[in-house]
Amino acid sequence: xxxxxxxxxxxxxxxxxxxxxxxxxxxxxxxxxxxxxxxxxxxxxxxxxxxxxxxxxxxxxxxxxxxxxxxxxxxxxxxxxxxxxxxxxxxxxxxxxxxxxxxxxxxxxxxxxxxxxxxxxxxxxxxxxxxxxxxxxxxxxxxxxxxxxxxxxxxxxxxxxxxxxxxxxxxxxxxxxxxxxxxxxxxxxxxxxxxxxxxxxxxxxxxxxxxxxxxxxxxxxxxxxxxxxxxxxxxxxxxxxxxxxxxxxxxxxxxxxxxxxxxxxxxxxxxxxxxxxxxxxxxxxxxxxxxxxxxxxxxxxxxxxxxxxxxxxxxxxxxxxxxxxxx
Amino acid sequence: xxxxxxxxxxxxxxxxxxxxxxxxxxxxxxxxxxxxxxxxxxxxxxxxxxxxxxxxxxxxxxxxxxxxxxxxxxxxxxxxxxxxxxxxxxxxxxxxxxxxxxxxxxxxxxxxxxxxxxxxxxxxxxxxxxxxxxxxxxxxxxxxxxxxxxxxxxxxxxxxxxxxxxxxxxxxxxxxxxxxxxxxxxxxxxxxxxxxxxxxxxxxxxxxxxxxxxxxxxxxxxxxxxxxxxxxxxxxxxxxxxxxxxxxxxxxxxxxxxxxxxxxxxxxxxxxxxxxxxxxxxxxxxxxxxxxxxxxxxxxxxxxxxxxxxxx
Numbered sequence: 001x002x003x004x005x006x007x008x009x010x011x012x013x014x015x016x017x018x019x020x021x022x023x024x025x026x027x028x029x030x031x032x033x034x035x036x037x038x039x040x041x042x043x044x045x046x047x048x049x050x051x052x053x054x055x056x057x058x059x060x061x062x063x064x065x066x067x068x069x070x071x072x073x074x075x076x077x078x079x080x081x082x083x084x085x086x087x088x089x090x091x092x093x094x095x096x097x098x099x100x101x102x103x104x105x106x107x108x109x110x111x112x113x114x115x116x117x118x119x120x121x122x123x124x125x126x127x128x129x130x131x132x133x134x135x136x137x138x139x140x141x142x143x144x145x146x147x148x149x150x151x152x153x154x155x156x157x158x159x160x161x162x163x164x165x166x167x168x169x170x171x172x173x174x175x176x177x178x179x180x181x182x183x184x185x186x187x188x189x190x191x192x193x194x195x196x197x198x199x200x201x202x203x204x205x206x207x208x209x210x211x212x213x214x215x216x217x218x219x220x221x222x223x224x225x226x227x228x229x230x231x232x233x234x235x236x237x238x239x240x241x242x243x244x245x246x247x248x249x250x251x252x253x254x255x256x257x258x259x260x261x262x263x264x265x266x267x268x269x270x271x272x273x274x275x276x277x278x279x280x281x282x283x284x285x286x287x288x289x290x291x292x293x294x295x296x297x298x299x300x301x302x303x304x305x306x307x308x309x310x311x312x313x314x315x316x317x318x319x320x321x322x323x324x325x326x327x
Numbered sequence: 328x329x330x331x332x333x334x335x336x337x338x339x340x341x342x343x344x345x346x347x348x349x350x351x352x353x354x355x356x357x358x359x360x361x362x363x364x365x366x367x368x369x370x371x372x373x374x375x376x377x378x379x380x381x382x383x384x385x386x387x388x389x390x391x392x393x394x395x396x397x398x399x400x401x402x403x404x405x406x407x408x409x410x411x412x413x414x415x416x417x418x419x420x421x422x423x424x425x426x427x428x429x430x431x432x433x434x435x436x437x438x439x440x441x442x443x444x445x446x447x448x449x450x451x452x453x454x455x456x457x458x459x460x461x462x463x464x465x466x467x468x469x470x471x472x473x474x475x476x477x478x479x480x481x482x483x484x485x486x487x488x489x490x491x492x493x494x495x496x497x498x499x500x501x502x503x504x505x506x507x508x509x510x511x512x513x514x515x516x517x518x519x520x521x522x523x524x525x526x527x528x529x530x531x532x533x534x535x536x537x538x539x540x541x542x543x544x545x546x547x548x549x550x551x552x553x554x555x556x557x558x559x560x561x562x563x564x565x566x567x568x569x570x571x572x573x574x575x576x577x578x579x580x581x582x583x584x585x586x587x588x589x590x591x592x593x594x595x596x597x598x599x600x601x602x603x604x605x606x607x608x609x610x611x612x613x614x615x616x617x618x619x620x621x622x623x624x625x626x627x628x629x630x631x632x633x634x635x636x637x638x639x
Contacts, residue, residue: 015470022482026489140621142571144578145613148598152610156601259478266579267598281485281581289485296478304473 008308012301017068019297023290024067076291081283086291089276095175096166097272100264101257103188104195109250112200116207117239123212131204138201143260147194147267154190162187164269191268195261199253206249210242251307255300352633359633362625369619373429380422381410385587390417396605412607414593415600420607423593424615430589431619434504435570441508442569443562446515447551453516454523455546465520468513476510480572483509484581499584507572511565515558522554556634564627567620574616590616 042050051057055066070076076086115135119128155163167187169176178184214220215238223233262274269275273292280288344350353359372379384390394417398405405412411420453464471479487502526532527550535545576582577591585592590612597609 015473018470026486136624137617137621140567140624141617142575142578142620144575145594145616148594148601148609148613152601152606156604156606256475259475262477262481263575263579278481278579278581281481281488281579284485284489286489289482289489293482297474300473 004312005309008305012305015301016294016297019294020068020071021064023071023293024064026286026290027067028063071294076294077287079280079285079288081279081285081288086287089288090273090291090295091174092176093271093273093276095177096270097258097261097265097274099178100188100191100195100270100272101254101261103192104199104257104261105250105254107192107196108199108203111196112203113207113246115200116204117211117234119204120208120211120215121234132208135201135204138197141197143194143198143263144267146197147190147264150190150194151267161190163190166271191264191270194267195257195264198260199250199257202253203246203250207242207246210245211238214238214241248307248311251303251310255296255303258299259296349633353629356629356633358625359629362622362629365618365622366626369428369615369622370432372425373432376422376425376429380419380425381408382419382422384418384423384426392417396600396608398605399607411611412605414596414608415605420611423588424590424612427588427590427593427612428615428619430583430587431570431573431591431616434500434507434573434583434589435566438504438507438569438573439511439562439566441504442511442565443515443558445508446512447519447555447558449512450516450519451523451546451551451554454520455527455542455550457524461520464516468516471510471513476568477572477575479510480506480576481579481581484576488581503573503576503582506576507569510572511569514561514565518557518561519554522557523550526550526553560627560631560634563630564624567623567627570616570623571620590619 055063058066074087074090078084079086079089082089115131119131122128151163154161162183165187166178167183168181169178169184170180171177178188220233220237223237228236259274261270261272262278264270265272265274266278273295276288277292279285280292338346353363377383394409394413395415397409397413397417399412399420400407400410402412409419409421411424413419414423449464453461483506484502487506491498491502532545532549535549536542540549573582573589574591574594577589578595580595582591583589588596593612594609594616597605597607597612600608
């Protein structure tokens with residue numbers, strides 16, 4: 001057990017170091033900060049002086065160690081475009097992205113699971129075929145197109161929902177939330193639906209496949225033979241056993257949601273981290289890119305690690321196999 | 328007297344194709360036929376855009392601002408000269424669609440080709456060499472797979488932009504193709520590695536080794552043809568993915584240069600005019616994109632089932 005946890009931890013640290021290294025290389029080889037700060041006309045002495053002041057003349061490993069040390073404290077320097085501290089920019093934008101991603105995940109679960117159960121139980125019926133086709137379209141439609149279509153229908157034609165920004169937000173300490181105002185909720189509807197469509201289709205298809213698999217097993221037949229009602233068999237026995245993979249996938253997809261929020265945030269001008277990142281890519285704003293990259297990697301690595309450990313805790317077979325393999 | 332036995336006539340390639348299981352399964356799958364018709368139509372429109380398109384959207388001399396923002400022909404105010412209407416600069420949407428899908432298809436196909444090359448090469452190497460090389464390549468795959476492809480593509484694209492700040496347009500294309508290709512190779516590498524490890528221990532490979540065939544030759548001439556089946560299916564499905572990734576990157580403003588707009592760029596341009604009611608500028612490129620992606624996806628699904636012996 002300990003060895004397993006340790007190995008996973010080491011793997012996570014290696015991934016994080018690799019990402020940090022990529023971010024560091026970005027700083028190292030893209031653009032010259034000395035020229036940026038002093039302009040083209042500075043003398044050689046001025047350049048050398050500044051280079052020494054900034055610690056840019058230190059050997060490579062020392063610079064990298066310094067970079068990692070700063071990154072651990074959330075310090076990535078100033079944004080080249082906005083001239084503000086990157087850490088501050090990220091902290092401001094973080095709540096918007098998290099609220100959007102979590103809302104999308106909730107929608108995907110609340111709609112996806114029931115639809116998956118329905119299409120599995122009523123297999124071959126007209127309704128379930130319609131939903132299966134729709135889910136295929138949902139997987140094929142690019143996220144940004146869904147967003148644009150929703151804007152066209154609900155914001156332009158019917159004029160019932162706003163199409164950009166977060167609306168009124170309330171600050172609670174450093175966290176800003178749009179969930180406490182009606183205006184905030186209205187602004188959240190379209191982006192959250194846009195972001196959830198792909199995950200919704202995925203969860204629905206997953207639940208359907210798992211349900212069909214489980215319904216074929218012996219213990220379901222046995223439950224029926226005992227004379228349990230359909231309801232008890234479907235929801236008490238079948239659905240419960242399909243939920244473990246569903247929860248795993250949803251957990252893993254949470255990271256994907258945060259990443260895909262880049263697209264949704266661009267379509268709806270949602271003031272989150274994704275919008276910040278995409279503007280950074282357009283203007284080659286390295287510090288912001290590097291910080292976003294490290295943060296996203298941290299989120300992904302943490303989620304993957306948590307899921308791995310949960311799996312281990314939930315599934316006793318994994319433990320036994322490992323013990324058996326050790327002997 | 329010895330009579331020369333007539334060698335059995337080898338059927339022509341065409342005859343063998345018509346007689347094959349694949350063709351049979353194709354003729355009995357309406358989905359596959361509809362999907363391939365649509366895909367072919369899109370391909371023809373894209374390939375022959377120069378000759379088919381009613382206007383040349385990039386020829387500034389033919390553009391007239393008086394024709395700007397005309398609705399499609401069947402809506403009042405539209406003219407039959409511009410069947411699907413015009414955009415803000417008076418460019419014909421239909422022609423822009425044809426030229427745009429050419430760029431989308433080109434980037435999609437080129438990046439899939441590149442990622443197949445990288446993925447198959449590394450997969451063969453990993454499966455054949457084993458050991459530390461295998462371990463290293465597979466760890467890289469694990470790391471890449473744990474991040475969504477769009478993020479990796481964005482990162483590589485951003486890197487390319489930062490490295491060549493005043494790049495030429497052709498370079499922008501290469502950066503884009505590279506960015507998409509470098510996110511896609513992982514799946515090929517994993518598939519090929521898996522099948523290579525199975526094939527490696529089969530008798531024909533051992534036989535080839537015993538008679539002294541060089542390892543590289545064994546790798547490419549003997550093992551490679553036997554592991555390509557799944558790659559073909561995967562590549563078909565990935566074309567749709569690559570086209571959508573390209574459209575997404577262009578939509579985000581970090582894809583193809585604006586002077587040669589792909590479908591994603593057209594959608595991006597059109598989004599600004601959504602609120603003034605000119606929906607056609609963005610909706611038609613969107614429909615085209617979905618048509619291409621959906622038909623390629625359906626073809627890929629069919630191909631997977633048709634080539635899977637367990638489903639016969």
